[in-house]
Amino acid sequence: xxxxxxxxxxxxxxxxxxxxxxxxxxxxxxxxxxxxxxxxxxxxxxxxxxxxxxxxxxxxxxxxxxxxxxxxxxxxxxxxxxxxxxxxxxxxxxxxxxxxxxxxxxxxxxxxxxxxxxxxxxxxxxxxxxxxxxxxxxxxxxxxxxxxxxxxxxxxxxx
Amino acid sequence: xxxxxxxxxxxxxxxxxxxxxxxxxxxxxxxxxxxxxxxxxxxxxxxxxxxxxxxxxxxxxxxxxxxxxxxxxxxxxxxxxxxxxxxxxxxxxxxxxxxxxxxxxxxxxxxxxxxxxxxxxxxxxxxxxxxxxxxxxxxxxxxxxxxxxxxxxxxxxxxxxxxxxxxxxxxxxxxxxxxxxxxxxxxxxxxxxxxxxxxxxxxxxxxxxxxxxxxxxxxxxxxxxxxxxxxxxxxxxxxxxxxxxxxxxxxxxxxxxxxxxxxxxxxxxxxxxxxxxxxxxxxxxxxxxxxxxxxxxxxxxxxxxxxxxxxxxxxxxxxxxxxxxxxxxxxxxxxxxxxxxxxxxxxxxxxxxxxxxxxxxxxxxxxxxxxxxxxxxxxxxxxxxxxxxxxxxxxxxxxxxxxxxxxxxxxxxxxxxxxxxxxxxxxxxxxxxxxxxxxxxxxxxxxxxxxxxxxxxxxxxxxxxxxxxxxxxxxxxxxxxxxxxxxxxxxxxxxxxxxxxxxxxxxxxxxxxxxxxxxxxxxxxxxxxxxxxxxxxxxxxxxxxxxxxxxxxxxxxxxxxxxxxxxxxxxxxxxxxxxxxxxxxxxxxxxxxxxxxxxxxxxxxxxxxxxxxxxxxxxxxxxxxxxxxxxxxxxxxxxxxxxxxxxxxxxxxxxxxxxxxxxx
Numbered sequence: 001x002x003x004x005x006x007x008x009x010x011x012x013x014x015x016x017x018x019x020x021x022x023x024x025x026x027x028x029x030x031x032x033x034x035x036x037x038x039x040x041x042x043x044x045x046x047x048x049x050x051x052x053x054x055x056x057x058x059x060x061x062x063x064x065x066x067x068x069x070x071x072x073x074x075x076x077x078x079x080x081x082x083x084x085x086x087x088x089x090x091x092x093x094x095x096x097x098x099x100x101x102x103x104x105x106x107x108x109x110x111x112x113x114x115x116x117x118x119x120x121x122x123x124x125x126x127x128x129x130x131x132x133x134x135x136x137x138x139x140x141x142x143x144x145x146x147x148x149x150x151x152x153x154x155x156x157x158x159x
Numbered sequence: 160x161x162x163x164x165x166x167x168x169x170x171x172x173x174x175x176x177x178x179x180x181x182x183x184x185x186x187x188x189x190x191x192x193x194x195x196x197x198x199x200x201x202x203x204x205x206x207x208x209x210x211x212x213x214x215x216x217x218x219x220x221x222x223x224x225x226x227x228x229x230x231x232x233x234x235x236x237x238x239x240x241x242x243x244x245x246x247x248x249x250x251x252x253x254x255x256x257x258x259x260x261x262x263x264x265x266x267x268x269x270x271x272x273x274x275x276x277x278x279x280x281x282x283x284x285x286x287x288x289x290x291x292x293x294x295x296x297x298x299x300x301x302x303x304x305x306x307x308x309x310x311x312x313x314x315x316x317x318x319x320x321x322x323x324x325x326x327x328x329x330x331x332x333x334x335x336x337x338x339x340x341x342x343x344x345x346x347x348x349x350x351x352x353x354x355x356x357x358x359x360x361x362x363x364x365x366x367x368x369x370x371x372x373x374x375x376x377x378x379x380x381x382x383x384x385x386x387x388x389x390x391x392x393x394x395x396x397x398x399x400x401x402x403x404x405x406x407x408x409x410x411x412x413x414x415x416x417x418x419x420x421x422x423x424x425x426x427x428x429x430x431x432x433x434x435x436x437x438x439x440x441x442x443x444x445x446x447x448x449x450x451x452x453x454x455x456x457x458x459x460x461x462x463x464x465x466x467x468x469x470x471x472x473x474x475x476x477x478x479x480x481x482x483x484x485x486x487x488x489x490x491x492x493x494x495x496x497x498x499x500x501x502x503x504x505x506x507x508x509x510x511x512x513x514x515x516x517x518x519x520x521x522x523x524x525x526x527x528x529x530x531x532x533x534x535x536x537x538x539x540x541x542x543x544x545x546x547x548x549x550x551x552x553x554x555x556x557x558x559x560x561x562x563x564x565x566x567x568x569x570x571x572x573x574x575x576x577x578x579x580x581x582x583x584x585x586x587x588x589x590x591x592x593x594x595x596x597x598x599x600x601x602x603x604x605x606x607x608x609x610x611x612x613x614x615x616x617x618x619x620x621x622x623x624x625x626x627x628x629x630x631x632x633x634x635x636x637x638x639x640x641x642x643x644x645x646x647x648x649x650x651x652x653x654x655x656x657x658x659x660x661x662x663x664x665x666x667x668x669x670x671x672x673x674x675x676x677x678x679x680x681x682x683x684x685x686x687x688x689x690x691x692x693x694x695x696x697x698x699x700x701x702x703x704x705x706x707x708x709x710x711x712x713x714x715x716x717x718x719x720x721x722x723x724x725x726x727x728x729x730x731x732x733x734x735x736x737x738x739x740x741x742x743x744x745x746x747x748x749x750x751x752x753x754x755x756x757x758x759x760x761x762x763x764x765x766x767x768x769x770x771x772x773x774x775x776x777x778x779x780x781x782x783x784x785x786x787x788x789x790x791x792x793x794x795x796x797x798x799x800x801x802x803x804x805x806x807x808x809x810x811x812x813x814x815x816x817x818x819x820x821x822x823x
Contacts, residue, residue, distance in 0.1 A: 077680065077691035081711040081736060090811070091713065091787070132786040133712055137739040139677070 047123060051116045052109030057146070059104050063158045064150050071144070071151025078138040079148070085155050091133050099149070099156045107152070108145040110135070195650040198641055201228040206671070209603055209664045211616065212271045212285050213637070218657025219266045221287050221298060226603075226614055226664060227639060229653030237296045237305050238266030238289045242754030246305075249756050250730065250765035251460035251685075258292055258310050259448045259465065267291045270321060270661040273300075274365070278325040278392045278608030282669030284370050286321035286330050293317035295332055295363055297370055299456075301673045306454050309372045312341045312447035312469055313359040313379070319388040323365075325396050325608070329375065329430065332361040333385035333401050340379070341447045352410040356382035359471075360401065362430060371453075374466075376437045377445075378428065378481070379473045381534035382408055384417070385426075387492050387558075392608055393499030395517040397431040400502050404489035406533065418508060422485035422541065424533070425493050425504055427520060432480050433472060441477070442470035456678060459685045459762045475535025482524055483533055485541040486513060492558035496567070496582055497608050501546060503567060505556035512556050512569060514585060516546035549585045552578045557598060558661075560605030562612035562642060568605075570597040570617065577617055577640070579647060591647045593638055595621040602642065603664035611666070615640040615647065618659040625652055635659060676740035678761030685763035687732030692716045697808040704729040706808070710744035710758060711736040712785040714810060715778070718793030722806030723770060725799055731756075731778075734763040745781025748795065755781045770797040 049055060075083075082091035098107065102123070110117045110124060114137040117124045128134060140148070201207050207225030210232075215222055219239030223232045240247030240256065247256050247264055256262055266289035274284045284306070285298040293314035299306040311317055316335030323330050337356040339345040347355045357379050364375040384405040391398035406423045409416030436442065447469050454461040474481040486493070488506030495502055502515040522528075523543040530540050555573030562568070566588070569578050575596050579589040599618045603611040617640065622633040634654035641648040680690065689695045689707045695716045698705045704727050709716045715733075723729060733746050737760035746756040748768055756764045770776065780791035798804040 076693050078736070078738065081692050081709070081714070081716070134785065136712055136737055136742065139679075139738040 045120070047121065048103050048106060050106040050109035050113075050124070051120050052105075052113035053142075054105040054108045054112075054145075057104035057108060057149070059149075059153075063154055065154070067147050067150040068154040069151075071147035071149070071154075074140065074144045074148055075151055078140060082133075082135075089131070092131055092135060093127060095152055095155055097156060099152050099158075104149050107149055108142075111138075111140045111145040111148060112142065114138075191649055195648070199227040199229065199639065199651040201225065201230070206667060208667055209614070210667055210670055211601075211662055211664050212273060213618070213655060213662040214268050214271050214287060214660045215656050216269065216635075216658030216660055217267050219268050219289070220657065221268060221271060221285065222656050222659075223303065224637075224653070224655075225667075226616070227651065229637070229639060229651050231656075233303055234656060235298055235303050235305065237287050237298065238263075238268055238294065238308070240264045240754075243757070245754050245756045245764060245766075248754035248766075250767055251763075252454070254461040254463035255305060255308055255452045255454060257452055257463035258294070258450045259312075260292060263292050265291075266294070268296075268657075269318060271663050272321050272323045272330070272606075272661075273663045273665050274327040274370070275323060275325055275607065276327070278396075280604065280607060280663070280665050280669060281327075282665060282673070284327075284365075285663070286323065288317050288320035288332065290316055290318055290335070293332060293334065295321045295330055295372065297365075297372060299370070300670050301675045302456060303674075304454065306370065306456075307372055308450075308452045309363060309374065310449035310451070311359075311361050311374070312449045313357070313377060313445075313471075314338070314361065319360075319385045319401055321363075322388045322390060322399075324390040324399070324430070325392045327365045327367075329390075330363045330365060330372065331388055331390075331399060331401075332363065333388055334359045335384050335386065337382035337384065340445070342445050349410050352382055353408045356408075356410075358383050358385050358403070360385065360428070361469075362433070372451075374449075374469050376433060376442055377469050377471045378433065379471050380426070380481070381475075381536065383423075384413075386490065389493055389495045389502075389606070391495055391499050391517065392497075395495065395499035395502075397429065398517070399428040399430050400493045400495065401426040401428065402486065402490040402493040402504065404491075404507075418489060422487050423489055424483035424538070425486045425490060425502065425515070426536075427482045427484065429480055432477075436472055436477060436480070437470060442472050445469050445471045455684075456675075457682055457684045459678070459683065459764065478537070481536050482520075482539055483536055484515065484520065484523075484539040484544045486515075487511070492556070494559040494561075494606070497561050497563075497610055499608075501582060503559040503569070505559060505569065507555055507557065507572070509556060510551065510554055512549035512552050512559070512580075513541075514546045514549065514582070515544045519546065520544050547585045549580050549587065552580065552587055553590065558600055560600055560602040560615070561610050562602055562605070563610045564612055566612075568600060568602060568615055568642070568647075570600040572596055572598065572620070577615065577647060579642075589646055591640065591649060593617045593619055594625055594636065594652070595619055595623060599659070599661045601662045601664055603666075605664070611664075613641070613643050614664060615642045616662065616664065618655070618662065620658075626654060676760075677738055677742075678759060680734075680736070680738060680761045683734070683761060683763060685732070685734075687730075687734075687765060688763045689732070689734045691736070692810070695808075697722075697806060699806055702727050706731045708733045708746075709736050710734070710746065710780060710791070712742070713780070713787035713791040715746075715780065715791060715793045716810040717808035718810045719812075720793070720808045721796040721798075722804045723795055723797050724802060724804070725770060725773060725797065727770060729768045729770065729795075731766045731768065732763055733758050733766070735760050737761070742784060743782050744784055744791075746778065747781050748778045749776045757782060770795075773797050773799050 084094040087094040087096040209226040211224040236246035293311040297307040314334040315338040318335035319333035337358040360378040388401040405417035452463045486504035488509035492505040528543040553571035553574040559569045597617040639651040735758040776795045
């Protein structure tokens with residue numbers, strides 16, 4: 001009787017584990033829910049766009065200086081600890097030229113959906129291999145991410 | 160396949176474990192059935208169904224377990240310092256442990272109550288009592304942190320606390336050690352107990368919107384030992400019941416002298432009536448001194464205010480406020496059934512359990528069915544209030560909780576068992592042994608209007624052979640019983656911290672969704688907050704140095720500080736710049752005569768340091784934060800008093816040699 005109970009109990013656990021393998025790697029709730037979205041809406045992963053809510057970002061030809069200034073403020077609180085404005089690596093890579101290396105959507109997805117990107121995106125993972133510190137999720141609001149992108153453009157010489 | 164093997168091993172070792180207990184006396188083996196392991200198994204990554212908030216007893220803290228797994232989830236520091244969390248060591252938390260006696264680093268937390276609305280848990284706050292230096296604490300269940308502590312004047316040994324009314328209108332506190340009132344001359348012979356000592360009951364109001372506590376009024380009662388209490392609910396809402404012993408009013412060798420009478424009392428308090436008297440201005444303003452401490456999650460710091468007045472009603476002056484009814488043999492628990500109809504008294508030294516009827520109580524009061532007075536308070540006739548007695552339940556009943564099927568569960572200390580009985584016909588239907596000598600017990604929702612009849616936990620006083628020996632002291636054992644069936648079934652032992660007394664079992668769904676993950680930097684109003692690394696600085700004001708520092712994976716800013724001198728008083732205000740869940744940073748300095756700081760994301764905490772010698776002092780992050788955690792360090796240079804080492808601070812910069820020491 002004991003044996004049967006244990007077997008049954010094991011069976012229950014095995015069944016419970018079956019559907020879960022996919023999700024278990026993520027460290028945060030957002031990563032699993034976000035990947036669900038992409039699988040539904042966008043089956044083929046686009047490494048230029050990355051993982052997250054941003055797809056097409058409207059970027060003006062000229063710089064929006066007000067937005068860039070707002071981005072600089074966010075940078076001062078949430079980013080400067082790890083990112084220099086030159087090309088030099090601190091904890092994370094320097095920002096000079098970042099807008100040439102990545103699309104606006106990719107950058108904004110990385111800023112707002114950090115854990116999912118680190119778990120899935122090849123370019124983010126390649127960067128992690130160099131830096132070895134997972135970029136913290138700094139809970140950056142959507143409009144702050146856009147402002148940061150504008151600040152990056154200013155840093156890259158866009159006028 | 161490997162996983163399954165592990166599971167099998169785990170399951171086997173469970174059954175082995177329980178198999179071994181079969182050798183113990185008292186038929187422990189037969190008490191554990193083969194499906195016990197499955198019932199308590201919560202798979203890795205899965206959540207428990209219930210939070211179990213458990214008093215830490217003489218640790219002074221409150222612990223949180225998951226049920227049915229019995230896994231320890233968190234120890235919440237409340238009345239005792241906790242160096243691990245910087246509680247009572249950081250400048251921001253020190254005021255929380257302030258009292259009218261000054262800073263008190265320890266207490267004894269006995270009972271836990273989770274806030275209620277309509278007689279059911281609402282999961283907003285947990286309350287705990289300090290038994291030694293009388294206080295009540297409120298813990299915020301969104302942060303799992305102590306948010307408020309209020310001290311109780313005119314009190315000694317706050318034991319019958321922090322029991323609450325059905326809408327958390329009041330938290331009560333009753334004094335176990337009667338003492339002369341604070342405004343009286345306390346310099347009296349101890350054997351003048353009968354004349355000079357008073358028992359005080361405090362009604363602490365709780366603000367609906369934010370939980371803020373305030374002593375609404377106190378009842379001055381005869382000098383006795385108030386033991387436990389429960390609010391009425393449902394039909395008895397508006398009343399409160401307090402058990403007491405030592406109606407002999409002995410002041411020495413209570414073991415013998417407070418056990419002389421066959422019956423002591425339970426005091427019924429009409430608190431709605433008390434409210435009316437207070438509103439009508441009948442209370443006496445008494446000048447006292449007590450601390451009220453509040454922690455803010457916006458300033459990330461506590462303030463302590465000394466208050467100087469309470470309003471007191473002397474119960475002998477109000478004939479319709481309090482009534483005593485006899486209860487056999489030094490009553491301990493006085494627990495109220497889910498409908499509020501029955502009050503179960505438990506005489507520690509009794510061999511029966513009296514059950515009182517609220518309806519009969521009301522009738523007896525209306526008929527003035529008194530057998531006398533005790534210090535001016537009317538005593539009702541035992542038989543007039545009694546609903547019936549549970550005969551031969553066992554020895555030494557202590558506490559009773561209830562399920563959703565009309566049964567009551569009473570812990571029996573002397574005969575070391577839990578007894579299940581029917582509330583209506585008072586017949587015992589089941590009993591199970593505990594290992595050993597159960598004190599409190601708790602049923603999921605067992606003190607609410609709607610108990611969940613799934614689990615019962617017994618908190619045992621004696622552990623002996625339940626765990627691997629660990630020297631003279633063993634951790635106290637809790638035992639989980641499945642009470643969903645007809646027979647109670649022991650399914651798990653788990654060790655606890657301190658000495659647990661009362662506890663609450665609350666559905667996880669009520670609480671987990673409200674849990675705070677980090678503090679928003681935008682809302683940080685700590686006066687020493689650094690809003691980003693650019694805001695960091697070191698400021699000298701005379702011999703006071705304020706270091707505005709930040710921590711983020713994986714460096715401190717500034718991490719090189721020079722120009723500190725002997726005799727300086729240095730305050731490190733560390734802001735954690737992270738904005739993600741579960742990324743605290745720690746902070747410690749060599750030789751600092753304090754604890755570490757443990758700073759939550761978005762929070763600012765302050766460590767005070769008095770350098771004790773000239774030289775270089777390392778500092779570092781103590782909470783592993785990233786692959787470069789070992790690099791999260793820095794140095795402080797301490798120079799002799801009066802030296803002219805310039806004040807310098809930086810991160811990522813090596814200053815040119817400006818070293819005054821070199822010039823020598």
